[in-house]
Amino acid sequence: MSQDHQNPITVSLKDLRDNNVSDSLLVDAFGRESLGIIIVTDLPDHYKQLRARVLQNAAKLAHLAPEKLAKIEVPEAFWLVGWSCGKEKLANGLPDNYKGSYYVNCDFYAEKSGQKPEFTAQDLANCKEYTSNNVFPDDSDIPRFEQDLKDLLTLMIDTAKQVAKNCDRYLTNNKQATGQAAAVNSNNYLENIVKTSNTTKARLLHYYAPPADAAPESDDSWCGEHVDHSCITALTSEYLIQNGNTSNEVTLPASEQHKYGLFIRDRQGSPLRVEIPKDALAFQTGSALEAISGGVFRAIPHYVKAPSSPEIARSTLAVFCQPSLHDKVSVDKDFVTFSREILSKNH
Template sequence: MSDVVILNYADLVEGKDLSAEIAKAYGPGGLGICGVKGVPGLQEARKKLLPFAYQLSQLGSETLASYERPEATYCIGWSHGKEMFKGKADMAKGSFYANPLWDDPAEGNEEVRKKYPYGASKNVWVKELPAMEGAFKETGRLVYDTAELLVKHCDKLVQSRHPSHGSRLHELAFTKSKMLAGRLLHYFAPSADASPDENWCGWHNDNSVITGLVPALWLYEDTGEEAPASAVSGSGGLYIQGRDRSVIRVSLPPDCLGFQIGEASQILSGGVLVATPHQVRPLAGKQERPICRETFALFIEPQWDAPIGPPEGVGYDSVLKEEESELIPPLSKRLKITKDAAPVIFGEYLGDSFKEYYNLNN
């Protein structure tokens, strides 16, 4: 935890100069993640929402199938076994996706919905868990509002290096965008015969401007009761590859929201902010009782048709400097840069990223 920058919510609100802290967390030498402590209402929202991830997993496959939306590329509603990992259907986690702020981000525009189904589809909510919608939206709003404060500070850092940047991160992710992906996650306890190196989630970079993370809740799979800290300490959870290629376990305190910087910020900042590869691992070794993990992530992104590119006078070479190409598909392969180095459309870059990750895992 000593390597993870922890910010105070009050400092974000008051506008304190946090440039040094932001650079340490998100700059070329950072882990690409920071924590924000003291967020009002976090504990209440966390305890209200995360148990629904477990409850979803208990509804039964037939009920859950009714909430799958293949026409939205499974980026709305329930998704389990639809992603591929190491050539096999990923059965390690179940996800429920929704936009916590806009039930119809396309505002009825079917043409837009058809072109960008993963970002512009309508929400669907689970009738069997009527209180989940409110908890999902409440937590999503809390993460969104905190992220907005943090992104304004990120803009200040980038602007200090590239004055032409202005406040483009905030403008493209908040002022001009309704593209939000809230993901409520249930990581199933590994089977008794699972291999020691089996992971819940493969290495990847987020495509977002910023991703908010609610601290995970660890439960006994058989009863849904919370597992004591002694049963889950020391292993499992979020792992990040550091800039020196070392792999680091990040365990955010329950009173901290986590925020990972995404590739959209790396592009828009001209490499001042840099995304890092990360994955999620189960607890090491065999457990006396199977333990699952519940969490919530909010991917805050530019609008699907937004053009994104580095600040004026900054080349894409600054964005792609020291790009990762072993753990993840290289960004240069997913970012279709034209000869004139024109901005790329975010939704197209996102679609190309989906394809390259699929190819990597098959």
């Protein structure tokens, strides 16, 4: 385990599994004065190759013919299942055309352990962003797209479960001090969310290379500043490609690296670039966890800035581990109400 207050906390997967992460380290990672992010290293050996294949596929997907992309759009789910591009609004109210998203409902993870998510008739009618079936591109277009993506999502959620287990231990040991929501009524509350939630959502992202005549004017040119509404968000490192060559991952010169990519705001409001190693995963706190923990674990504002080079594109994968639809995130609000309030501002 490493601790540097200028950089995210780093822990090994083994330390998480062995409950060898101290309460003080969790507070340093996710607490009120933290950066709100933790890096997990020593992942299974197959992770690096699996990550590369999936993120290469994200770029291939984003450049399929429009008629093929149209087949995997689900408008009735607010474009939060399958393909979405230009449906999300930027802070200036304009559509976000520089980012393509492919969304997956991750209830397959709970089903593997016999926890088949259950939805009411009202859920099926009114919460299609969480109840709609996934749609995948044809294998003839992108071989093994579905299988590789599900394998990587399973690995990421497995790791998120270990992060959640350690957060649960802290919340249990400090229940009176945290003032957390009444919803936290078991010692493994967050771990159960990760294992059994019917709303866990993955987002495979491809940030298109900005046009040569459209140099970024703002810090959040690739993705506007926001906080996630999940409990825990799992993130891969970015995969950069140049001139559309998906098979070759590139690294920008050192002089450019600090100027682009994922930035978080520290508790003083200053931006800090986050470097996620290619063989590691990052986990960020979201606003649902902040609500559930009574503010002990704080959601972190973050954004993505495009590089100055116009031919560089970026792919990454995020998994939002969040409560089931009717789980309480506060005394008077369930998750579906909580998330709808946020989504209505972005779509």
